[in-house]
Amino acid sequence: MDKVDGPDSAGMRGCPSTGEPPAAAADIVDPAPFLRHGAEGEELELLVQGARCAGCLSKIETGLKALPGVTEARLNLSTGKLRVRFDAGRLRPATIPETLARLGYRATPFDPTRAAAEDDAEGRRLLRCLGVAGFAAANVMLLSVSIWAGGEMTETTRLLFHWLSALIAMPSALYAGRPFFGSALRALRRGRANMDVPISLAVLLALGLSLHETIAGGAHAYFDAAVTLLFFLLIGRWLDHLLRRRARGAARDLLALQATAANRLGADGHIVAVPAREVRPGDRLVLAPGDRVPVDVAIEDGRSEADLSIATGEATPRAVGPGDRLVSGVLNLTGRLLVRAEAPAADSFLADLARLIETGEQSKTAYVRLADRAASLYVPLVHGAALAVFAGWMLASGDVRTSLINAIALLIITCPCALGLAVPAVQVVATGRLFRAGILVKSGDALERLAEADYAVFDKTGTLTTGRLRLTEPDRLSAEDLEFAARLARGSRHPISRAIAEAAGPGPLAEESFELPGKGIEGTVEGRPARLGSPDWVGLTTPDPEGDAVWFRLGERAPVRLAYEGTPRPAAATAIAGLAARGIASEMLTGDGEAPARRLAALVGLERWTARLSPQDKLARLAALKADGRRTLMVGDGLNDAPALAGAHVSLSPGSAVEASQHAADFVLNGDSLAPLTEAVDVARAAKRRILENFAFAALYNAVAVPLAALGLVTPLIAAIAMSSSSIVVTLNALRLARGRRAA
Amino acid sequence: MSGLAWLIPAALFLGLIGLGAFFWSIRSGQYDDLKGAAERILVDDDDRPLP
Numbered sequence: 001m002d003k004v005d006g007p008d009s010a011g012m013r014g015c016p017s018t019g020e021p022p023a024a025a026a027d028i029v030d031p032a033p034f035l036r037h038g039a040e041g042e043e044l045e046l047l048v049q050g051a052r053c054a055g056c057l058s059k060i061e062t063g064l065k066a067l068p069g070v071t072e073a074r075l076n077l078s079t080g081k082l083r084v085r086f087d088a089g090r091l092r093p094a095t096i097p098e099t100l101a102r103l104g105y106r107a108t109p110f111d112p113t114r115a116a117a118e119d120d121a122e123g124r125r126l127l128r129c130l131g132v133a134g135f136a137a138a139n140v141m142l143l144s145v146s147i148w149a150g151g152e153m154t155e156t157t158r159l160l161f162h163w164l165s166a167l168i169a170m171p172s173a174l175y176a177g178r179p180f181f182g183s184a185l186r187a188l189r190r191g192r193a194n195m196d197v198p199i200s201l202a203v204l205l206a207l208g209l210s211l212h213e214t215i216a217g218g219a220h221a222y223f224d225a226a227v228t229l230l231f232f233l234l235i236g237r238w239l240d241h242l243l244r245r246r247a248r249g250a251a252r253d254l255l256a257l258q259a260t261a262a263n264r265l266g267a268d269g270h271i272v273a274v275p276a277r278e279v280r281p282g283d284r285l286v287l288a289p290g291d292r293v294p295v296d297v298a299i300e301d302g303r304s305e306a307d308l309s310i311a312t313g314e315a316t317p318r319a320v321g322p323g324d325r326l327v328s329g330v331l332n333l334t335g336r337l338l339v340r341a342e343a344p345a346a347d348s349f350l351a352d353l354a355r356l357i358e359t360g361e362q363s364k365t366a367y368v369r370l371a372d373r374a375a376s377l378y379v380p381l382v383h384g385a386a387l388a389v390f391a392g393w394m395l396a397s398g399d400v401r402t403s404l405i406n407a408i409a410l411l412i413i414t415c416p417c418a419l420g421l422a423v424p425a426v427q428v429v430a431t432g433r434l435f436r437a438g439i440l441v442k443s444g445d446a447l448e449r450l451a452e453a454d455y456a457v458f459d460k461t462g463t464l465t466t467g468r469l470r471l472t473e474p475d476r477l478s479a480e481d482l483e484f485a486a487r488l489a490r491g492s493r494h495p496i497s498r499a500i501a502e503a504a505g506p507g508p509l510a511e512e513s514f515e516l517p518g519k520g521i522e523g524t525v526e527g528r529p530a531r532l533g534s535p536d537w538v539g540l541t542t543p544d545p546e547g548d549a550v551w552f553r554l555g556e557r558a559p560v561r562l563a564y565e566g567t568p569r570p571a572a573a574t575a576i577a578g579l580a581a582r583g584i585a586s587e588m589l590t591g592d593g594e595a596p597a598r599r600l601a602a603l604v605g606l607e608r609w610t611a612r613l614s615p616q617d618k619l620a621r622l623a624a625l626k627a628d629g630r631r632t633l634m635v636g637d638g639l640n641d642a643p644a645l646a647g648a649h650v651s652l653s654p655g656s657a658v659e660a661s662q663h664a665a666d667f668v669l670n671g672d673s674l675a676p677l678t679e680a681v682d683v684a685r686a687a688k689r690r691i692l693e694n695f696a697f698a699a700l701y702n703a704v705a706v707p708l709a710a711l712g713l714v715t716p717l718i719a720a721i722a723m724s725s726s727s728i729v730v731t732l733n734a735l736r737l738a739r740g741r742r743a744a
Numbered sequence: 745m746s747g748l749a750w751l752i753p754a755a756l757f758l759g760l761i762g763l764g765a766f767f768w769s770i771r772s773g774q775y776d777d778l779k780g781a782a783e784r785i786l787v788d789d790d791d792r793p794l795p
Contacts, residue, residue: 054786077780124770131766135759142755157748164752 032093033275034109041071042088044096046107048080056105063103067091082107126238129176133231136172137224140165144224148717155217162214162221169223170207176230177203179237195375198382202411203230209408220405220716222412225723232727236424262294263287265338276328277345287337293330295348297339299323304335305494309461311349311591311615311640316469316548317495319519329639333494334515350639369445370688371423374695382414382702389710402712410709413719414702421727422694425734430687433738437679438670446666448691449650450684452631456579457622457644459636460590460597463654464604465566466672469499472563481560485552488513488521488532496550497521499564500532520550528555535559548596566596569654571675573604578678584633589618591640618644635677637661652677683737690737694730701726 036043051060057075060082064073069090075082084096100107143161147153177200184196203226210221263271265284276294279285284300287293293306305317311327320326326339327349345351386407393403431441441447458464471477477485486504489497491513510530513523520533531538531553538553553559576586588609590597597611610621622644625632634641634648637657645651645664653665654674662668669676705722708714714722774781 054783057780057783058787075780076777077783078777124775127770127775128767131763131770135763139756139759143752168756 031097031109032273033278035088035093038085041085042093044084044086044093044109046082046084046097046100046109048075048082048100049106049108051075051077051080051105059103060100060105063099064096067095067099070096123238123241126179126234126241129179130231130234130238132172133176133227133234136168136176136227137231140169140224140227144221144716144720158219159214159217162210162223165221165223166211166214169227170211173203173207173226173230176227176234180230180233193376193379194372195378197375198379198411198414199229199233201383202226202414205408206412209405209412213405222716222719225412225716225719228720229723232421236421236428240424240427262341263291279341279345281341281343283341285339285341287332287339289332289334289336291332293326293328293332293339295328295341295345296325296343297328297341298325300338300340302335302337304337305333307331307333309638309640369423370448370691370695382411382706385414385706385710386410392710393712406709406712409712409714409719410706413705413709413714413722422698422730422734423691425731426687426690426694426737429734429737430683430690434667434676434680434683437676437683439676439680440668440670442666442668446650447684447687449631449666450633450681451688453633453650453681454584455625455630456576456584456586456633456635457618457625457648458576458586458588458606459618459638459641459644460588460592460600461566462637462656463635463641464569464572464588464600464674466569466656468567469495469564470567471499471503472565477560477562481552481554482562483507484525484530484554485532485560485562487525488523488530488552491515492521496564497532500550500562525554530554566600568600568603570673575674575677576604576606579681582678582681584681589613589621589644591615615640615643619647622648634665635674636665652680686737690734694733697729697733698726 031044031046034044036045048060051057057077060075061073064070064084067086069087070084071087072085073082086096097107097109143165147158147161150157180196180203181200183194184200187194187197206222206226210223210226213219213221262274262276262279262283263286264274264279265271265286271286279295285294285297287304289304299320299322301322303319303321306320306326307317308330311330317333320337325342326332328345329350389410390403390407393406394400397403427441427447430447434441482500482504486501487508487510489500489504490507491509492498492515494515510523510525511527513521515521516533516537520531520537522529522531524530533550535542535551538551538559540551540559548565549561549563551559551561579586586606586608588597588601588606590609590611591613592611594611597609601607601609613621618641622632622634626649631649634644634651635653636642636645636651637654639661641657642661642664645653645661650667651665652667652669653662654669655662655671657665657668667680701722705714708718769775
């Protein structure tokens with residue numbers, strides 16, 4: 001215990017591998033309403049933010065296990081989900097998030113009713129199929145190679161080997177092929193043809209023909225072709241699934257944010273913690289500093305400042321008081337508030353956002369991938385050719401068996417092994433290259449969509465700026481004024497105070513200080529009374545002309561002005577110019593006010609911008625662009641951008657974005673700079689070229705293979721060589737992308 | 745040729761053992777947190793927690 005309780009030096013909290021600030025100790029949700037009662041004690045699932053490395057893992061798990069009554073604590077680093085099992089008789093549930101906050105991590109409880117949906121059953125199924133296909137491919141190929149090589153092999157041995165291959169390949173292929181069969185069936189039912197249709201057909205026909213030949217004692221069986229094909233294609237499928245899985249977390253994180261508890265004030269004056277979803281309109285709630293607003297509310301009593309950035313993107317906190325309305329998700333910063341709920345959780349702002357994100361993601365699934373577009377061309381051509389071959393042989397020889405074998409051989413050899421690998425191989429290589437450049441790609445088709453983008457829309461706060469404030473001209477202040485102002489500022493969590501404290505560097509605190517929400521800080525510095533805050537707080541009668549500055553007064557001296565601004569993100573201007581050079585015009589949409597928007601637009605070289613937009617307005621603007629035929633790249637970071645990120649043709653988030661936005665976006669930048677943006681566009685465009693080249697090669701390959709098959713010259717050996725060599729050519733072409741040659 | 749009579753079953757048996765082990769590793773959740781597994785190597789369980 002004492003290790004956890006021991007004094008924290010500021011630098012040791014939070015993830016030790018990143019410089020991120022630790023969670024605010026006040027921002028804690030009581031998880032009591034979210035407990036699950038199991039046989040071995042209470043179970044609690046929390047979404048932990050900010051855990052990234054082995055140090056985090058060890059700190060969190062050992063820290064929690066040291067608590068009395070905790071029997072198990074396990075953190076999944078990939079999903080950020082922490083499962084704690086404990087004895088509720090010995091431990092107050094709130095101690096768990098409190099301990100995590102002390103260690104420097106923000107934790108929100110998971111609603112257990114939604115946790116089941118999180119299970120990655122699909123991934124495990126693919127892995128099992130991959131294992132079976134790999135086992136079958138290795139063993140059947142071993143038998144096939146001996147058949148092809150065995151000059152002195154007797155017919156009995158060959159028959160034995162064929163039967164062995166059949167015994168291994170038939171059940172394996174039927175098991176491992178299910179992902180393809182299922183998808184092909186679904187596509188056929190909708191009257192469409194995707195790549196899985198020819199794959200399934202080739203596999204099933206190859207199995208059927210080979211079984212028939214084995215029973216008849218024939219020389220040729222294609223068991224190896226069927227299972228190796230499945231093995232290679234499943235590798236592509238599994239890689240694609242890994243990329244895709246991350247993308248599905250968007251709604252999950254929003255739901256976790258919604259799983260907040262609310263402190264309800266009962267008629268008897270007692271405060272009870274209840275899940276936010278149980279709050280009814282008219283309930284009176286108490287909001288402590290650091291609490292997130294659980295549902296849409298109106299303030300009845302109290303004054304505070306609220307961080308509205310989640311809803312509006314505004315960087316500066318706003319002073320709020322009785323009568324003001326707050327939407328759910330907003331952060332209460334400084335004062336204690338008594339509020340009245342105006343809407344149930346399901347109709348509140350956060351739930352609306354979650355619904356908008358879901359709609360956006362559905363619209364993206366309507367995107368037809370390049371591979372499927374190729375399949376819709378390819379399927380009728382190849383199947384037509386197979387029919388023609390069958391008819392031709394029937395006319396020429398009249399022998400049903402030879403005609404059927406030749407037609408099926410054509411289907412097998414033209415099976416889109418190369419085509420099926422053409423797209424995933426390129427996308428995996430491109431994704432790896434972007435990863436090294438500091439860009440995470442969420443799905444393969446995101447690359448295809450980025451290559452098509454011809455218009456960019458940027459959010460302001462947190463995207464073109466870093467979301468932190470900085471003093472505009474700290475040099476104009478005397479070092480003494482700055483240091484004395486910083487002594488008041490260092491004790492405050494207000495963003496402007498943070499900017500002042502940062503400009504002044506580390507140092508002592510004021511002897512005493514007191515913060516009045518919406519006004520400023522008052523305290524004693526070097527024995528003299530000091531005030532930091534709005535103009536009237538320091539005794540000025542005229543309001544500030546520009547509005548984005550605070551004033552500092554020490555003793556009876558004249559007040560000094562400290563101007564601040566949002567810090568532009570490194571390389572924002574370069575990225576916008578780079579996009580313009582690639583034929584992508586840019587526009588800025590922000591929820592912030594006109595004046596800061598105009599200043600920043602001039603600074604980064606943007607001509608088109610609109611201020612004071614709600615999340616719905618942003619989405620409407622994107623829809624208008626779409627109606628104009630534009631394919632929009634949306635770059636944003638806030639929760640208010642998440643619907644727009646999900647709804648845009650393709651989207652990108654900086655790494656500092658809230659997790660819901662990172663999940664809603666197709667790309668996430670790893671790091672502060674926007675510079676990799678242009679590289680992402682280059683790689684996406686190069687990847688699209690490689691994919692088209694691969695398609696062209698596959699067409700060429702088929703142009704050679706089809707006549708051979710039509711003439712009945714394709715033996716299993718030729719099929720195996722042709723199919724694997726075409727796959728190798730396609731993969732090598734994809735690997736060219738990894739060499740990092742810049743696209744023209 | 746008689747060597748095949750036991751070489752082939754032996755090969756298949758070994759392959760099946762590998763496949764069984766793979767299935768077991770999937771069922772016991774070893775692929776559920778690939779990132780965590782990579783980082784956990786660095787954690788010494790018998791060590792004291794970080795301050």
